[in-house]
Amino acid sequence: xxxxKLVLATALLVAPPVVAQNRPITVxxxxxxxxxxVFPGVRRVILKTDPSNSAQFDITGVKNNQLxxxxxxxxxxxxxxxxxxxxxxxxxxxxxxxxxxxxxxxTFDPRTSFIASTLNxxxxxxxxxxGTANPTTNQRAGSYTATITLTVAYxx
Amino acid sequence: xxxxxxxxxLMAGAVPLVAQGVMIAPTAIVMDHRTRSGNxxxxxxxxxxxxxxxxxxxxxxxxxxxxxxxxxEGTAADSAAPSAAGWIQAFPRRLTVAPLERQTIRLLATPxxxxxxxxxxxxxxxxxxxxxxxxxxxxxTSKIVVGLQLQMRTIIGVAYRKGSVHTGVAVSNxxxxxxxxxxxxxxxxxxxxxxxxxGTVKWTVTDSAGKTLGELASPIGVYFRxxxxxxxxxxxxxxxxxxxxxxxxxxxxDPEGILRAPAVRDSLALVVx
Numbered sequence: 001x002x003x004x005k006l007v008l009a010t011a012l013l014v015a016p017p018v019v020a021q022n023r024p025i026t027v028x029x030x031x032x033x034x035x036x037x038v039f040p041g042v043r044r045v046i047l048k049t050d051p052s053n054s055a056q057f058d059i060t061g062v063k064n065n066q067l068x069x070x071x072x073x074x075x076x077x078x079x080x081x082x083x084x085x086x087x088x089x090x091x092x093x094x095x096x097x098x099x100x101x102x103x104x105x106x107t108f109d110p111r112t113s114f115i116a117s118t119l120n121x122x123x124x125x126x127x128x129x130x131g132t133a134n135p136t137t138n139q140r141a142g143s144y145t146a147t148i149t150l151t152v153a154y155x156x
Numbered sequence: 157x158x159x160x161x162x163x164x165x166l167m168a169g170a171v172p173l174v175a176q177g178v179m180i181a182p183t184a185i186v187m188d189h190r191t192r193s194g195n196x197x198x199x200x201x202x203x204x205x206x207x208x209x210x211x212x213x214x215x216x217x218x219x220x221x222x223x224x225x226x227x228x229e230g231t232a233a234d235s236a237a238p239s240a241a242g243w244i245q246a247f248p249r250r251l252t253v254a255p256l257e258r259q260t261i262r263l264l265a266t267p268x269x270x271x272x273x274x275x276x277x278x279x280x281x282x283x284x285x286x287x288x289x290x291x292x293x294x295x296x297t298s299k300i301v302v303g304l305q306l307q308m309r310t311i312i313g314v315a316y317r318k319g320s321v322h323t324g325v326a327v328s329n330x331x332x333x334x335x336x337x338x339x340x341x342x343x344x345x346x347x348x349x350x351x352x353x354x355g356t357v358k359w360t361v362t363d364s365a366g367k368t369l370g371e372l373a374s375p376i377g378v379y380f381r382x383x384x385x386x387x388x389x390x391x392x393x394x395x396x397x398x399x400x401x402x403x404x405x406x407x408x409x410d411p412e413g414i415l416r417a418p419a420v421r422d423s424l425a426l427v428v429x
């Protein structure tokens with residue numbers, strides 16, 4: 001442990017030789033996937049083209065570069081007193097837009113990885129996600145939530 | 157260069173964001189055996205603190221049977237692979253980046269004694285969790301209100317170089333076929349030397365008179381072997397004879413630290429009956 005601390009202290013004093021210096025990457029969660037108020041037994045579908053309720057992630061990086069996009073999607077949401085509500089995603093629930101326009105998306109299946117062919121000339125792109133909430137007929141009232149994770153791997 | 161981007165980010169910092177991630181630079185890191193250290197800068201352009209967790213794994217890019225790219229995560233079968241994941245550490249591994257502030261992550265290598273010359277790889281994972289996305293709707297406990305929060309993970313590559321390091325690529329098994337208004341092309345790319353071949357693959361489709369009908373350039377990283385599939389847009393090809401040409405080179409400005417190697421070319425005739 002003492003050796004490790006010494007190595008760390010030494011490293012802090014030495015200018016790090018980072019050879020690579022290029023444009024940074026940023027992945028931003030712009031908007032969460034929101035189903036709003038739902039009713040027991042009534043499915044609520046949010047399309048990836050829904051400008052208010054679909055999830056949106058913005059990505060900035062090096063122009064014309066490729067990214068591998070992978071979602072980690074919850075199968076259910078957790079609510080009051082541990083109650084759960086099933087959640088599902090279909091093959092056309094995700095989209096990638098090089099122009100960052102919600103009206104111009106390349107559809108992909110959020111359950112599998114997707115190669116975003118390129119960020120645009122400004123080094124930008126957006127990912128959109130829809131989904132379906134499936135409340136049961138005796139769904140307990142209250143707020144339900146879960147976490148969606150988007151993993152962006154920079155190629156190469 | 158980094159300072160310039162951070163300045164731009166500071167100016168853009170007023171944009172309201174719901175679940176801000178952090179800016180990560182650079183997007184590829186090359187460390188060398190002489191100094192055994194490196195760093196990554198995180199910057200939070202948002203107006204809420206962002207909690208960041210950092211982890212690492214051994215991984216490299218590969219293609220499946222259809223030519224689709226994927227990031228292969230190391231397994232026990234990769235025990236002989238050039239992994240640096242066991243001996244490069246990031247400090248700190250967990251931190252909170254305050255709004256409009258930046259922090260530096262140090263990378264320290266403690267390679268095993270007798271490490272052979274070559275390039276060793278690792279992937280760094282930055283997991284950012286920002287302020288919760290509010291569940292919209294009214295605070296009425298008689299209703300069912302549903303919303304999902306967002307989390308972002310960003311993966312970048314780290315290469316550690318020791319001693320004599322060189323790379324190249326061999327091109328083989330070139331094939332092409334017309335599909336709709338494009339030519340679908342595939343090629344086998346096998347890395348030569350002891351380091352990854354990072355560069356660009358360029359495709360050109362010409363007619364029999366040499367007129368270019370379509371071109372495509374794409375970044376490429378060959379760690380062992382790839383057989384990627386591309387579509388070169390050319391329009392619907394009438395009957396005739398065409399040429400498909402491929403070139404793999406290291407002519408890229410980004411990321412810096414690319415190992416240079418001679419360009420490699422191949423071509424084949426494509427006959428549309």
